Amino acid sequence: MKRAALYIRVSTLEQAQEGYSIGEQKERLIAYCKAKDWIIADIYVDGGYTGSNLNRPGIQKLMSETDKFDLVLVYKLDRLSRSQKDTLYLIEEVFKVNNVDFISMQESFDTSTPFGKAMIGLLAVFAQLEREQIKERTWMGKIARIKAGLHQGGGFIPIGYDYHDGKLVINPYEAEQVRKIFEWYIAGGSLKTITDRLQSEGYTNKYSSYSSWSTVRNVLGNKTYTGCLHFGGVSVENAHEAIISEEQFNTAQILRAKRRHKYGSTAFQSEHLLTGMLFCGHCGGRYYLRDTGRYRYYACYSRTKQSSSMIKDPNCKNKIWKASVLEAKIETQIYKLLQSPNTAEDIIASKSKVVPINKKNVAIEKRIREIDKQINKLMELYQQDGIPPEVLGNKINKLYTEKTALQKSLEPVVEVNKMPFDLVEKLISDAVQIWEFADETQKRQIMQSLISKIVLNNDDVKIEWSF
Numbered sequence: 001m002k003r004a005a006l007y008i009r010v011s012t013l014e015q016a017q018e019g020y021s022i023g024e025q026k027e028r029l030i031a032y033c034k035a036k037d038w039i040i041a042d043i044y045v046d047g048g049y050t051g052s053n054l055n056r057p058g059i060q061k062l063m064s065e066t067d068k069f070d071l072v073l074v075y076k077l078d079r080l081s082r083s084q085k086d087t088l089y090l091i092e093e094v095f096k097v098n099n100v101d102f103i104s105m106q107e108s109f110d111t112s113t114p115f116g117k118a119m120i121g122l123l124a125v126f127a128q129l130e131r132e133q134i135k136e137r138t139w140m141g142k143i144a145r146i147k148a149g150l151h152q153g154g155g156f157i158p159i160g161y162d163y164h165d166g167k168l169v170i171n172p173y174e175a176e177q178v179r180k181i182f183e184w185y186i187a188g189g190s191l192k193t194i195t196d197r198l199q200s201e202g203y204t205n206k207y208s209s210y211s212s213w214s215t216v217r218n219v220l221g222n223k224t225y226t227g228c229l230h231f232g233g234v235s236v237e238n239a240h241e242a243i244i245s246e247e248q249f250n251t252a253q254i255l256r257a258k259r260r261h262k263y264g265s266t267a268f269q270s271e272h273l274l275t276g277m278l279f280c281g282h283c284g285g286r287y288y289l290r291d292t293g294r295y296r297y298y299a300c301y302s303r304t305k306q307s308s309s310m311i312k313d314p315n316c317k318n319k320i321w322k323a324s325v326l327e328a329k330i331e332t333q334i335y336k337l338l339q340s341p342n343t344a345e346d347i348i349a350s351k352s353k354v355v356p357i358n359k360k361n362v363a364i365e366k367r368i369r370e371i372d373k374q375i376n377k378l379m380e381l382y383q384q385d386g387i388p389p390e391v392l393g394n395k396i397n398k399l400y401t402e403k404t405a406l407q408k409s410l411e412p413v414v415e416v417n418k419m420p421f422d423l424v425e426k427l428i429s430d431a432v433q434i435w436e437f438a439d440e441t442q443k444r445q446i447m448q449s450l451i452s453k454i455v456l457n458n459d460d461v462k463i464e465w466s467f
Contacts (some may be wrong), residue, residue: 001037001038001039002036002038002039002070002071003038003039003040003041003069003070003071004033004036004038004040004041004069004070004071004073005037005041005042005043005044005062005065005067005068005069005071005072005073006020006026006029006033006040006042006043006044006073006074006320007031007044007046007058007059007062007072007073007074007079007080008020008025008029008043008044008045008058008074008075008079009045009049009056009058009059009079009080010025010046010047010048011048011049011050011051011088013039013168020046022045025075025079026043027334028075028105029074029105032105033071033073036152037163038073038314040415041067041069042069044058044059044061044062045058046058046059047401051078051079051080051081051082051083052081052082052083053083053086054081054086054089059080059090060368062089063094066094066095066098067098068099069100070099070100070101071100071101071102071103071112072100072101072102073103073104073105074103074105075102075104075106076101076104076105076106076107077104077106077107080102081106083395090102091111095111096111102116108441113342125247130290135364140187143359144239145254145395147234147236150166150167150229150239151163151166151167151168151229151239151240157220158204158219158222158224158225159174159177159178159205159206159207159215160174160175160176160177160178160219160225160243161174161224167240168224168240168241168316169241170240170241170243170455171206173203174206174241177198177203177205178219178225178243178244179243180198180243181194181198181216181219181220182219182220182225182244182248182249182252183205184197185216185220185255186248186251186252186253186255188446188448191213191216191217192213194213194216195210195212195213195215195216197211198216208273209236220252220255220256223249225242225243225244225249226242226243226244226245226249227239227240227241228246229244243440245271254466255466258452258466273327273330273444273447274287274289274298274326274327274447274454275288275289276448277447277448277451277453277454278298278453278456279430279454279455279456280300280302280312280316280318280453280455280457281318281455281456281457281458281460281462282300282302282313282316282317282318282457283302283312283313283316283318284312285300285301285302285310285311285312285316286300286301286308286309286310287299287300287301287321287456288301290304291323294324295322296322296324297320297322297323298320298323298326298456299320299323300316300318300320300456302314302316302318303316303317303318303320305378306340310464317460318456318457318458319456319459322457324463326456329461330447330454330461331443331464333447333461334447334450335415337428337450338428358381360412360423364409364410365410367402368403368406368407371399371402371403371406372403374399375399375400376395378395378399392436408420409463428450449465450465451463451464451465451466452464452466
């Protein structure tokens with residue numbers, strides 16, 4: 001003989017309605033159990049509670065006592081929950097795992113029958129649709145706030161701003177720190193150097209005292225400092241007072257991209273003038289400086305086999321350069337640029353802006369659109385009674401799983417522009433003033449700001465500039 005747990009729920013507005021009162025539901029459920037010859041193990045009641053969530057004492061008690069009964073009986077499905085997601089959670093994650101069946105009188109919904117099990121698959125489909133709708137509504141709400149020029153608020157307010165009535169308001173003390181971070185970075189400082197300098201000068205912000213260089217990195221990547229709010233592909237300019245110019249921000253992104261992709265995490269850590277910038281024109285590998293004490297020379301890793309992980313072509317025979325000769329050759333080119341700013345203008349004019357197309361993303365986005373069309377067709381078939389519920393549930397679940405995986409695999413699209421000419425001019429102007437008196441560290445910082453990479457091909461030395 002089966003043990004039944006009766007669950008009864010009414011919201012405040014429904015208590016007076018016939019068929020929904022606690023007494024009415026209880027009477028009908030007891031009669032149903034008598035007809036089925038079931039033992040009533042317990043009755044769980046939530047009076048005056050909404051069915052939109054599971055924050056109800058009765059349902060919580062029922063969930064904790066699943067060892068006391070074999071099935072859960074409700075008068076109507078929405079008495080258990082008005083949320084497709086919560087209904088599916090209770091059936092799949094609470095009842096099923098504890099070998100408890102679920103039955104709804106009004107809909108003849110019984111998970112112990114084949115049709116009831118098929119309906120669980122259908123519930124899963126609509127639970128997923130419900131989650132997608134909630135996400136969409138939340139997303140649209142955030143987009144609406146951005147369009148109105150309002151910050152999302154929440155737990156993190158950017159360093160340099162305070163949050164008042166939905167708006168970002170400049171915090172003068174922190175804003176000065178943000179300006180210094182961008183100024184020092186564009187001048188050639190590394191994340192660690194800037195972090196150490198902020199600490200040594202005693203700066204603090206609302207979150208820390210710059211104990212980690214990641215704080216500086218996050219500041220450099222935040223376009224909010226240009227007065228722009230950005231979310232979900234929507235940008236609103238002049239949403240609040242800017243701390244830095246858009247030109248400063250763009251220049252910092254160019255330098256970040258160059259250092260991240262060309263030099264890796266070791267940028268600015270070497271003491272050697274050209275380390276990190278030299279590439280082999282034969283095999284594409286890197287050049288490094290070998291200092292024996294008596295001799296200093298630059299050589300390709302592939303040729304010397306100094307590091308097995310750095311070998312691109314074991315047969316590479318590209319030229320080995322004396323350090324003094326190669327450094328003098330590069331410095332001559334730098335000096336020429338510094339003495340003739342028109343050279344930089346000619347370099348910029350000779351280059352055309354090319355925005356690479358991410359072919360992988362194009363293919364993924366095409367497949368996502370195809371999946372959306374397939375889901376719509378399946379829902380139309382269901383509405384026309386052209387497909388069984390269990391088949392529908394399985395098919396749509398597989399499509400949603402594939403779509404989610406594809407969305408996660410999309411690569412972020414970063415368009416790296418060249419450095420604006422007015423900022424190139426300023427950088428060159430500043431470099432001119434210190435170049436002849438600069439030590440090797442200062443020269444290296446200037447060079448890494450101006451040069452993207454240097455390609456060596458036997459006697460040919462080709463400089464690829466950052467602008």
